[in-house]
Amino acid sequence: MKDKSKIYWNPYFGGVMLGLLLLATFYITGRGLGASGATKSAVVAITDKVAPEFAQKSAYYSKFLSDDNHPLNQWLVFEVIGIFAGALLSGALSGRLKFKTEHSPKITSGRRLLFAALGGIAFGIGSQFGRGCTSGAALSGMATLALGGFIAMLAIFGSAYAFAYFFRKNWI
Amino acid sequence: MGPLIPLDIIDSSWNNVFAILIGILFGFILESSGFSSSRKLAGVFYGYDFTVLKVFFTAAITAAIGINYFHFLGWIDISLIYVNPAYVLPTIVGGIIMGLGFIMGGYCPGTSFCGAAIGKIDAIVFSVAMGVGIFLFAQFYPLFENFYNSTYLGNITVNEALGIPVSLFMIVLIVVALAAFYVADMVQKKVKKVDY
Numbered sequence: 119m120k121d122k123s124k125i126y127w128n129p130y131f132g133g134v135m136l137g138l139l140l141l142a143t144f145y146i147t148g149r150g151l152g153a154s155g156a157t158k159s160a161v162v163a164i165t166d167k168v169a170p171e172f173a174q175k176s177a178y179y180s181k182f183l184s185d186d187n188h189p190l191n192q193w194l195v196f197e198v199i200g201i202f203a204g205a206l207l208s209g210a211l212s213g214r215l216k217f218k219t220e221h222s223p224k225i226t227s228g229r230r231l232l233f234a235a236l237g238g239i240a241f242g243i244g245s246q247f248g249r250g251c252t253s254g255a256a257l258s259g260m261a262t263l264a265l266g267g268f269i270a271m272l273a274i275f276g277s278a279y280a281f282a283y284f285f286r287k288n289w290i
Numbered sequence: 291m292g293p294l295i296p297l298d299i300i301d302s303s304w305n306n307v308f309a310i311l312i313g314i315l316f317g318f319i320l321e322s323s324g325f326s327s328s329r330k331l332a333g334v335f336y337g338y339d340f341t342v343l344k345v346f347f348t349a350a351i352t353a354a355i356g357i358n359y360f361h362f363l364g365w366i367d368i369s370l371i372y373v374n375p376a377y378v379l380p381t382i383v384g385g386i387i388m389g390l391g392f393i394m395g396g397y398c399p400g401t402s403f404c405g406a407a408i409g410k411i412d413a414i415v416f417s418v419a420m421g422v423g424i425f426l427f428a429q430f431y432p433l434f435e436n437f438y439n440s441t442y443l444g445n446i447t448v449n450e451a452l453g454i455p456v457s458l459f460m461i462v463l464i465v466v467a468l469a470a471f472y473v474a475d476m477v478q479k480k481v482k483k484v485d486y
Binding site for chain 1: 332349374377381391
């Protein structure tokens, strides 16, 4: 018998569900889903707390700071809190809650974590140049047929395919 | 008539409440589809698991068809729907860096939050490192501020840019997606299975 924790939704069913959620999000709020924007808000808030003068002078942070709104009072911050809760619920229902480092048996967990850190840093930098990540720029952009969304999607996936060869030992 | 909050049919004070509810569903759907596993996500780049391709394209097309039908039926004021601005070169460069991050890290931001939520330590590391990346970007922002704001084409759609009807572009998109799903299944049959 197959391990219950390895059984996932049919991908087309998951896709339709995600598409309907995205449609409902546009219908209610006029905008799509996102993820990296919440991390940006967190970085802005932490920097503003630790070094307020520096943050207010910074050409980048100052774009997201205003006197009448806390930097964390953002739609995407609340949405990402929801993502954590929803994923936790789904993982709990399927018996997938477990602290572990997931990696190919051919590499050590230390190597996996090193590359997770490098990948996270790169994604953080790239998402600022791209004004959003796979959710906010690519997926939500494609739903509105935005040119920027399609460019983001092609660049992200094209680049990952192009670099896949060099990192194959980490995965296969 | 939608969108409900921009048109003040629902008061904007509800916006963050919807954000949490929408986020819960978003996280639930992603996790249930397997997006909390980096090895499943990476499968799309090595041909052993095309879940990402199928979920992602099906979702984008479902939402795109829905938005256009809502517009056609007069249920939505499409001029109030946010179309991402096109900054061509910064988006290409950003996308290339994100693709590199995806293949090294095995996650993208939304999926790393899902992985972190169920206890994947690699996903927690990725999520935190993303903040470091954003911090680095902000530190060096003055150096590439001009580039960041370059090649701006406005909030345009692909069909507007190409000067074709939206219906034609939608049909092309659906045909391309169906072809991609078909090819993906053929590739997956030929690629050696990876157990994870």
